[in-house]
Amino acid sequence: MSTAGEEVPAFFKSMGSDSPARPRQKFCGMFCPVEGSSDSKTLDFDALSACRGGRSDGRVLFSPSPPSPSPPSAPPASYLSSDRLLIKGGKIVNDDQSFCADIYMEDGVIKQIGENLIVPGGVKTIDAHGRMLMPGGIDVHTRFQMPDRGMVSADDFYQGTKAALSGGTTMIIDHVVPEPGISLISSFEQWREWADSKSCCDYSLHVDITEWHKGIQEEMEALVKDHGVNSFLVYLAYKDIFQLTDAQVYEVFSVIRDLGAIAQVHAENGDIVAEEQRRILEQGITGPEGHVLSRPEEVEAEAVNRSVTVANQTNCPLYITKVMSKSAADVIAQARKKGTVVYGEPITASLGTDGSHYWSKNWAKAAAFVTSPPLSPDPTTPDYLNSLLSCGDLQVTGSAHCPFNTAQRAVGKDDFSLIPEGVNGTEERMSIIWDKCVVTGKMDENQFVAVTSTNAAKIFNLYPRKGRIAVGSDADLVLWDPDMTKIISAKSHNSTVEYNIFEGTEVRGGPLVVISQGKIVLEEGNLHTTEGSGRYVARKPFPDYVYKRIKARSRLAELRGVPRGLYDGPVCEVSVTPKAMTPASSAKTSPAKQPNQPVRNLHQSGFSLSGAQVDDNIPRRSTQRIVAPPGGRANITSLG
């Protein structure tokens, strides 16, 4: 895969330099294997018009119209004079291959990739010196500026996206959390407003389903069709607040499948958690250690297993947010082996640290680790999760960045169940994964790009606009320095909170230059962010990556009844109580439209108790047991 470097075997090294491969290499420079393959991998912007649509209203606040010559396809993007950028001599790393080429960007879009590009004069040029150039990270899970009981999580969209950019992440997807009782759309618009005014990088939004009724279903439809949302989160935890029952989850998943969206799940058994919380408080354990004691990892694995089951039943793609424990990850890996369409998202915290800190004597430090599901106290967990991430059993990474400062955490100083939940991680995500996975040899640089960016773009239907370096893609790039080392500390991080859960961790690898929307955001250690420059990126439903399989399966999954004659033997009398299930009114009325009763006439003559038709069972007088009906036994019992 790598064409540079001394250590590659000879047959790889010759690729692209020897005569057979050379012409092809020269032709396109990026998709060496097949000529012209760049056509298919380049964006068809008409097809993605919905994605672009979100941008115009996203930028009302800041942008005066652009002075630069506007390109044919992409809408105007910038207010800086120099929209043009050339990166020379970089090694481009996509999720499938790495190769050396130059990149020319204009108006926030990658215009050319190759060697000896013909570019306008006076373009700002960055020399990459052979360093890796990769698609900017996508943090699929953030909760910036999240309201919680009148408080707001410490990092707002400005602070949060700034931290993201400084870590090499050029797009975030935040969660809209509507309070139960509040309309999804108005919450969504609230979040849009917050993010549009403050975000420094492109963003998109997941919407959480915190209650369930008919109106929500309509709002979901509207969100998918008109607002570019294709993922919804349901909670199996937070009893009596956000938690949905299994039946509700089933219905939500059915709706999501029909809409072509992704079902995300916060997987913990809220019922058990509530019981355990009570028990532990009764025992007098009120500190943050109670948080993890009341949420053992089994409870997480159980909920993952349950949501996999429901997703299988409804043939709905499933996405587990915050995979925090070995057993939950195992359940996902097993389900994938059985063919379930399920994705697992470990977060920076679960990949980088463990839950032993809940027992810290320093209350504020212990409380800073409080998140749900909790970090596993098993110190081998991060390593295990990194391994599964590397082998593809887990696919995407988020940060679940939702920090609260110590004073906010102290709301729960006498009762761990009141501590606001969330950890930091959006800034550290890329470096932690590089350090834990690539440096240790668990994964290569391509897989690194896949789990930090490409897979997220594919799942949420942003690919190839995001998550890939290709002509036509957005100019969100990171020049990665694998040798940079840094010690993470609350003193130097970009978040506003007092504690960093990775405090003191030394990580190797970090962004040297970060380019977002074609502009240099990080260079030489200096961050140049612009509040409000982030655009909302709309996402279309039915992402191929997810729904190709689902569509094929739904064609196969048609069920058929067995065509039988009508049973017309004796029927026992039944007293009042309808048994067990009673599947609501819809079920009771439906058997009337029995489609096929083919052989009815043939045999009916033999039995003449009543001359009536199909529904003769109802008015029949109280025939308890007609063991030998006139005309002999009924046909139905003697067929087979």
Added chain:
Amino acid sequence: MSYQGKKNIPKITSDRLLIKGGRIVNDDQSFHADIYMEDGLIKQIGDNLIVPGGVKTIEANGKMVIPGGIDIHTHFQMPYRGTTTVDDFSQGTKAALAGGTTMIVDHVIPEPGSSLMESYDQWRQWADEKACCDYSLHVDITHWNDSVKQEVDNLIKEKGVNSFQVYMAYKDYYQMTNSELYEVFTFLAERGGIAQVHAENGEIIAEEQARMLQMGITGPEGHVLSRPEELEAEAVFRAITIASQTNCPLYVTRVMSKSAADIISQARKKGNVVFGEPITASLGTDGTHYWSKNWAKAASFVTSPPLSPDPTTPDYLNTLLSSGDLSVTGSAHCTFSVSQKAIGKDDFTQIPEGVNGVEERMSLIWDKAVTTGKMDENMFVAVTSTNAAKILNLYPRKGRIAVGSDADLVIWDTDSIRTITAKTHNSTAEYNVFEGMELRGAPLVVICQGKIILEDGNLHVTSGVGRFIPCSAFPDFAYKRVKARKQLAVLRAVPRGMYDGPVSEFSMSRGGTPSASARTSPTKQPVRNLHQSGFSLAGNPAPCGPPTPDDIPIRPAGRRIVVPPGGRSNITSLS
């Protein structure tokens, strides 16, 4: 099969019985010895026993003598919407004895809302009148409140019941929520009971049933289509999770599918105290018959969880049973006549559920597991009898051939071959789910309570001779491990100074909010005095209690006190 005895009818005066030349098979070993019984108890075991003259002697001719089977799961005479299952305690226990089972354990099913104790008495009355063999009872918990809790307590302490079943299926009827399960399990763990679960996710079943019926599928195939095996596996997984949280021994009734069995065996590998009970039907046949064109035949297979349509399931379950991953076998015998099943002729959800199996259980397991070499005769005894006795705390009175044990014995003929059919079976149901199956291995002689019940192919049963066998709490088999774990599982809080830094304002509740009890409990404030002096923003010592909105006005909007008077508080700088 010769025996040296008078040809008298064994409804005998003589309570004494000698079995000569048999090979005694227990769950741990087999050995040759004679057995002498008197008054329904085994009195002597050994060679050359000294016995009174004139004792009836059975010559076993080297055949195996095994402890009589214990069918740990039956539903005889079960009321169902005004009708009753066709096999009552007399008919049912007769079938059991014919198959070599000398004890059954029936389920008491109280209607939701009715008293457990009354239902228990009702079942006792029915069984005492009619049962032909010893019996015991499980009680199903179909609703949960404090009075039920009290009744459960009484049943354990005074009535000899140590196992209680809860339902995760039958939405809006028997089904319990996770929180209720948690409470039931917690309570049973305290009192030494065994928690049995009917494991299926009732919520999803209800949704699937509605969907099937909407699609126009109304026949028995809808039953299995609406209850895919994943739902069983999911519920098993959940039950295990809750049991492990509450440290309660778990017993999963009716393991019907591979995936459910897999989850049990995985959990056992992880150390959970969980027992799985496959039933005769799941070990012997599969769910392909739900698609039979014959409605009545298809309906006769309807039971919950359903038989798996995967035809390799029985073999797989037999393998797990042989390896010890599944522990006991029952029959879940609960038969309805065709006309009763026909209640659901237009709607599969109305078909009464249950299959036969009490008579076939022993032969079927022998045929599927022992003749195929999956298990040996000792394991056979373990899964058909001994393990059940251990779980119910009846061991070694039942489930073992030993001096002092009950004289419930079976002389097993490994070579006999018979074909199962509804024509010859002892149940009153018109269909037998094992119809046409040829099974090797059958009881030659069955001795129950020291009396010969089956001999020469003739069954001599007496209704009403069956005794209720009380089961005591805390069976060692399940509870030894649980007790040890309880001692280890004590949780300890981290001793910290009080946090007395700034506290943010907050409004209404979110997150766990474990109701009232939680809010009031954290009242321990051990080291308060030591550190309080350093911080003097609010003079009153109250704010260390659970923060309520009333606290806030006292602290003047103290949103962020980054540098509190008197320096940083101790609590954040300890480590």
